[in-house]
């Protein structure tokens with residue numbers, strides 16, 4: 169948290185985040201949308217990072233994740249991983265639909281948020297500030313935990 173506060177101050181994002189970047193942000197809500205346990209992996213400055221999360225929609229209309237932003241990356245894209253003839257590829261997608269009364273998982277090997285050209289190293293056990301914007305329900309800014317997991321490192 170100490171390093172995050174320094175980064176946040178340096179980037180001038182504290183005004184946006186207030187004082188609260190919850191370290192254990194397992195659920196955040198806006199409108200009918202709930203974000204469940206967003207997490208990232210350690211990554212080096214200048215490399216790409218990744219964010220995974222589950223999104224639930226308790227609303228009565230479909231919604232779409234249309235943008236993700238963080239001051240820690242030069243650019244943020246929504247990607248889908250595919251496997252074609254044994255070759256791992258990623259393609260950009262414009263948005264991710266979250267069906268009414270349903271959910272969508274951004275998880276290793278499938279949909280994910282790509283943090284392009286990190287401005288800072290992502291270290292294990294840090295929490296990074298990220299804003300998720302939905303077409304109908306608006307924006308949620310929350311802390312995303314940087315975690316080391318034992319699975320392989322494909323996006």
Ligand SMILES: [Cu+2]
Nearest residue numbers: 247258282323
């Ligand atoms: Cu990707």
